[in-house]
Amino acid sequence: MKFSYNWIRELVPGLDVTPQELARLITMKTAESEGVEEACPWLSAVCEARIVSVEPIEGSRNVKAVVETARYGMRTVVCGAPNCRPGILTAYVPAGAILQGREIRKAVIAGVESDGMLASGAELGLNREHEGILELVAGELERCRPDGVIEIDNKSITHRPDLWGHHGMAREVAAITGKRLLDPVNLEKVPADDAAVKVSIEDFELCPRYSALVFANVTVKPSPLWLQHRLEVIGLNPINNIVDVTNYVMAELAQPMHAFDADKLRGNTIFVRPAKAGEQVYALNGETYEVGPSNLVIADASGPVALAGVIGGMESAISDTTTRIVLESANFNAASIRKTSAALKLRTDASMRFEKSQDPGNTVRALARAVELLELVSPGIALVGGLADSGRELAAPPPIELPLAWLYRKLGRELETEEVIRILKSLEFGVSEVRPGVLSVTVPSWRATKDISIKDDLVEEVGRIIGYDSITPAPPMVPSVVPPRNEEREFHHQVREFMTTQGFTEVYNYSFVSEEMAAEFGFDVDAHLRIANPIASDQTLLRTSLLPGIRKNLLENSKHFESFRLFEIGREIHKREGGLPEEVPHLVAALYSRNDGVGNLFELKRVAEGLMPGVEVRAVEARPFEHPARVAGLCWQGVELGRLFEFHPSMVETGRAAVLDIDLATLFANRPQQKRYRPLRRFPTSAFDLSVIADARKPAGDIQKRMAQLAGEFLVSVEFLMKYAGPPLPEGYKSVSFRLTVGAPDRTLSSDDVAQIRARVIEGLRSSGYELRV
């Protein structure tokens, strides 16, 4: 929202701070200013000039004009405008002035020295007319002065319907600077006669109030220059005097208005009602909108003529031939306007204001202001009848009790009662001290629609005006307690730490996957949660696995590195019937290299053992993206919680990528609890080695397990020593060697005992079909 400094100063006479300082004060006490821009600084050098004579220049379409100015005397300029003729009053820009960033220089044009220039309205930034030089009414250029435009961040005033107009901001400025606020509204301008138009509101919830006036004898023409300039400065497009007045009042009082051509309306009643299914509105912007029962329309006897609070209709728009108008000043339900505006993707200056919950008390004020302005811009205009005003009774908001001790406790600072009262009154709250130390505060109607209803809201009003920098920081008096630990989070941090010591670098991937990514992995697309409003095709689904992201990391980093290690801890998101989805934290680590890849897998197995001492590897069926001969399930504390695999060569073509994928929630739930000390072994142990010949694909883990079973109660450990394949072993066979350590807790095993165990193991293995190399 753009605010004109000159406009605010008009409403706060005697305002004596610069636009920059004003912007800073507003930022500190009201709403965030995004900066100040100078508007038309050149106007200080521009002046009114009468064209004394015009001579053609041979061989040029330009003319040589002599102008007379009060400020610069007589000047000769070369002008190319078609309307440059003797006698008219126009705008003269002297040499040396900088106009729209361009310096005006004395120059010889077509052999004639031009000292300055005559300018159009567009060149001066006053309006959008660029067909010819300005033709002025005496004195009107003087009213267009350089201005400062203070841009306020819209987000910071979403809760302040009143700040969508200059008068509301001026009220703040007056309160901040201690100056007096002028009210531009003269309510006597609205006559009390019978209305010339009837208003029928179907639902007061959707339209709490609709006020209107009818005017005749209207002349539609461009607005006076000062009015056009005002609108131009704050970014509104001047259109014609009638429309400009509605926009001016909106920019001043925050009340959107609309003018209908009264002769284009059928019947004498304005209906405010929800649209019927299938109805259409042909809007001022040239678009036709299909509307229905959830959209509020303004209608005449034959159908909708405007989208209530959003945009007017083309058919009843003001045109050059308009002579009678109906001026609407209404109040609409914020939520309804917001819904319509969102549904039709149509945000207008009006809808933006209505969706902030405008004050129903403001409609007639706006009409009064408009009457005054219309009389100015359309001389001879005449009101027909009096005010049409329909609406529900406006209940005054109940006063708020404000205990001062509570206020000071909230602020953390004491104040004088008088100061609190003065601040609230400067913002036009009604204040009385009902009991010692308790104020009763009445909220002005423009702050009562949504913004202020409880005493906490008043803390802000007082706090911001005294300035938060007047509050001395103080340490809170709270008990010193050790906070509850978030063990799962700490565990994740430990895992991260461990992974980095193992050489893995942490990556973050998006929570989104595309349908293509999911399909490439053979995931069921329908098992994913789906984004209803994605912007990009790669963010349509929520990930049910971290693997697609990791694979992308592998492919991209493989362009820069021969080998690397990375990991991510992130959440898989799985659908759950009737409730929020299940978010399962996973660790995925990947190791990429351009060798045979075997080392990668064992390296990751080592990492898995680091996280889960004693983790067991189980045979599993490969998924489509896994190397079918290089995949295993991981099982710990009797629970399946992850997989170790190599990506299928079709998934990672440039090299080998081993992947470890662990469900951290399950790992955390099954982590070893408190450890207990075991007494050290008091009697020596004995060890013997065995080598088993087995099928090359017989898992060593199976042989080891069998040995452990056979060794029985005295087994201390079975340790893998080595694997051998090659002569003299037959093709397709290997020899695997283990060291078995045995011992008893209460004695030293005799050599007979050990020999017996050894014999039992050998015998057992043989009967299981293994051959032993002895």
Added chain:
Amino acid sequence: MLESTLSELEASALARINAATSPDQLEPVRIEVLGRKGALAQISKDMGKLAPEERARVGKLLNAAKQTLEQALDRRKAEFDAMALQARLESEWVDLTEPAPAPRPGSLHPVTQIQREIEELFVSLGFTVLDGPEVETEWHNFDALNIPPTHPARDMQDTFWLTDGHLLRTHTSPVQVRGMEKLGPPLRMIAPGRVFRNEEVDASHEHTFYQLEGMMIDREVSVAHLIYFMKTLLSAIFRREVTVRLRPGYFPFVEPGFELDIQCLICGGTGCPVCKYGGWVELLPCGLVHPNVLRMSGIDPEEWNGFAFGLGLTRLVMMRYGIDDIRLLQSGDLRFLTQF
């Protein structure tokens, strides 16, 4: 006679010992001269034929010679040992400019690093660290934070909606609600985490980024406490005294609500490109918790009150490391990530 044999023997043995070029050449000398059947043993045997007084004198000479030769042997052996050690050490030269073979330690994501740092800071101040779901209910993300469906504040946060009606949390604030529901007052909590906004991505905008929500609920919590707390905290984060200021900011879940600015750390407030010549940098939104929010989480606002704030972790990371493209953080690019 024996005497001269002895001295000859001693001289020649000494000569052999000194001339030896390897430890293997010493052993024969020891055996031949000092061994059980060696030359000295022979002389000792022959001494029996001498007169007793002569025998004692020669015996002494014999012992002296034996001692001299033993010492000579030991010395020579030690010399060889020293030389051998010297040679071994010399041969065992290692070129330590060669790279170590095992992988270097990896690194934590910069967001993780800053997040942990701040978590530790808060834990030291008595705050508990909470996690919340990334997929949220509309209630927790909006309604319970005093943002009803038609509230224009919903426009401030472009939301990713799911087809099942849930949404991706647009801020970490819903964890406030979950924290209050779960733990009740008094309460000191933070909730760091991933949040989502439905925005086009460019160098300074991301649809996925990180925030840290903080909340303190107690019986007496004032604006003065909030300022004190923020100043303490930010001084710890930036590792130097920071100057903060509060100005009004609108967030439906706090009342009053503030934007907290810090005096520009680059220029000290005199104005520079980082603070856009304003001297202040907008850092975080905060405020006193709105009584409606307390009430909706089952806490009596007449009895309890508190403050809440939201810290943009991603922004902090970018400030700390001077990162100029937000997209790098989720790029998975190791050329970037290994720098931290």
